[in-house]
Amino acid sequence: MKRTTVRLQDVAELAGVSLASASRVLNANSPTYRGRGDLRERVLAAAAELGYEPNLHARALASATSNTIGLVVHDVSDAYFGLLSSSVVRAADKHDLLVTMVCTYRDPASELKYVKLLRAQRPRAIIMAASGYTQKAQYGPIMDELSKFEAAGGVVVSLAGGRGVGHRMVVGNKEGARSLAHALVELGHRTFAIAVGPTALVTVRDRVDGFRQGLADHGIEVAKDNLYPGDTSREAGMRVAEAIKSSPDRPTCVFGVFDVVAAGVVAGLQRLGVDVPGEVSVAGFADVPLAAQITPALTTVSIPLDLVGQQAVDLALTESAVPRTVSYQGNVIMRQSTAPPPA
Amino acid sequence: MKRTTVRLQDVAELAGVSLASASRVLNANSPTYRGRGDLRERVLAAAAELGYEPNLHARALASATSNTIGLVVHDVSDAYFGLLSSSVVRAADKHDLLVTMVCTYRDPASELKYVKLLRAQRPRAIIMAASGYTQKAQYGPIMDELSKFEAAGGVVVSLAGGRGVGHRMVVGNKEGARSLAHALVELGHRTFAIAVGPTALVTVRDRVDGFRQGLADHGIEVAKDNLYPGDTSREAGMRVAEAIKSSPDRPTCVFGVFDVVAAGVVAGLQRLGVDVPGEVSVAGFADVPLAAQITPALTTVSIPLDLVGQQAVDLALTESAVPRTVSYQGNVIMRQSTAPPPA
DNA sequence: TATCGTACTGAAAGCGCTTTCGATGCGCTG
DNA sequence: CAGCGCATCGAAAGCGCTTTCAGTACGATA
Structure with a gap:
């Protein structure tokens, strides 16, 4: 099998110039460089004719960028x-x-x-x-x-x-969650549950900490029983919904650390016949498109992604x-x- | 500024072996190769000590893969x-x-x-x-x-x-859309609209062709007026909803070529007070997660992505x-x- | 002990490119 | 017309790696 890839060498030969010149033309190297006579055109034509595409690996190696x-x-x-x-x-x-x-x-x-x-x-x-x-x-x-x-x-x-x-x-995970907490307290909520998600992540920790901080600003605490760890799936949210439904002191508001989880909470509550937001309010975080598209549309914190x-x-x-x-x-x-x- | 990147050369020197040997050890090159004495260990230790990471560009260049x-x-x-x-x-x-x-x-x-x-x-x-x-x-x-x-x-x-x-x-764009059409006809629908999306795409063409083919199997045609081109956004779907609402011979079923568009149609109809699926049915294509999460959940064609x-x-x-x-x-x-x- | 075969080793030749370096041509000025 | 500077040019030296190619060590065989 003969060689089939086109090298800069081939372009240079076809154009009848040196490797160095071909490189210079194709890279618009020094700002003043134009090339003598039709050298530039010859190189460009040769490159086009051969369908030359530079080898980025070689370039990266040679130029160290x-x-x-x-x-x-x-x-x-x-x-x-x-x-x-x-x-x-x-x-x-x-x-x-x-x-x-x-x-x-x-x-x-x-x-x-x-x-x-x-x-x-x-x-x-x-x-x-x-x-x-x-x-x-x-x-x-x-x-x-x-x-x-x-x-x-x-x-x-x-x-x-x-x-x-x-x-x-x-x-703005921390601050956003804190503001969200304030807004929810202002609505009148006093007992909260949090669908926490994977606790090993800084993002999760920040959002949870921020939210609790926001509640603390109003002297409110979240009971240990009302913290639900899980993953970031819709299903995790639905499980939280079930837990809440049968919870002895049912919170009036649930914060899902991710929108998807919060959407799962909403869906789970609805399936169990709990009215959202009539009986329980739900809020998420991130404002992904889904948040605006479910019914009822999800209260959340938007991040300018x-x-x-x-x-x-x-x-x-x-x-x-x-x-x-x-x-x-x-x-x-x-x-x-x-x-x-x-x- | 002195050189700061670690080369295989450096590893080889620290291990007191040749470049070639170092390469062989780190690539588990020939299946029989083990290395004499503690050569292998020395190389591995040197690589670890220096935090060596091979330069993929150099490797790609040298090995042509x-x-x-x-x-x-x-x-x-x-x-x-x-x-x-x-x-x-x-x-x-x-x-x-x-x-x-x-x-x-x-x-x-x-x-x-x-x-x-x-x-x-x-x-x-x-x-x-x-x-x-x-x-x-x-x-x-x-x-x-x-x-x-x-x-x-x-x-x-x-x-x-x-x-x-x-x-x-x-x-399965074509076949899937055709089957969908069959299913919708079986439900009793006879007049259809299609939110077509960007017509320049093969995917779109296949889905639309398949759907119309499926209708044609039952002797049904889609009126020109009931084909709505647009983009792939939710908003495009909402615009289709408006057009349909005020359409003289309103179709009983709308096919959105993308789930997102179909979801937009649903939302648009709902906003206009048209009951889905009571007055108008809507179906999408692809079965992205959104489809199952909106209300009412979207009929669609799933693709095993x-x-x-x-x-x-x-x-x-x-x-x-x-x-x-x-x-x-x-x-x-x-x-x-x-x-x-x-x- | 001499000979062979095997498994290893290191030197060196690239891979395709960029970039330095000395050389060359050119239009000027004096 | 000699001499200068400038823009351009091509040869060649790498960039960091793989891989071929001799060469070497070693165990096994006779």
């Missing part, structure tokens, strides 16, 4: 990460960057493995949209790996956690050696799933 | 593509492959640009989950680019379109020179958004 950025999320099929990924990809596009995306499915071991793999790919930057574990045993090795990546000249952007490595983005993704890419391209922190506020969106508690 | 696959979708934040991407990433993980994902946002020009960029990255394979344009002017250049990729030894897997390049996957993604990766890894075609059937899922037409 790459045009990809790594993106680590929990799960793209989750609306939250889907929206975020989409905006990252879109922003990267503006800089002609390719995005290599990996999903960890909330497994620290696989996250570690992937960060290593990404590191091997020598991307310009790694955006950590997942991660953010509360346990040192889990985030420690990952941070070590990211430090090495930084030491080698890479940029790290963390959306949750971060722990002293790279730039940080704060997406498109801005976040864009900003993450901007930070990723920042050369600044000093780590920066960028914050976003979440906005409480009151919809029909919450109402004053029954009299 | 890469460990990435390219994935082209319309938009990851769309649930359909989110689920698909997730399953592709998951399947790729099993083979220790990295996925570079690009979103075209349904723009043929940007799709072309991305296929070129991906080609430059020399992935093992490119999975085209987007594309599938009906116009030659749009798909032609893309197919040319993919042909070149194939000629250079790459594998192409197309989920829609394909046109003679690479392996093809057929996800997890299997599709997995299979796509399997095909991507197929060495077989002869192009293969793999088919999946969609299943009609009857839910509460459809019922017999009003008497």
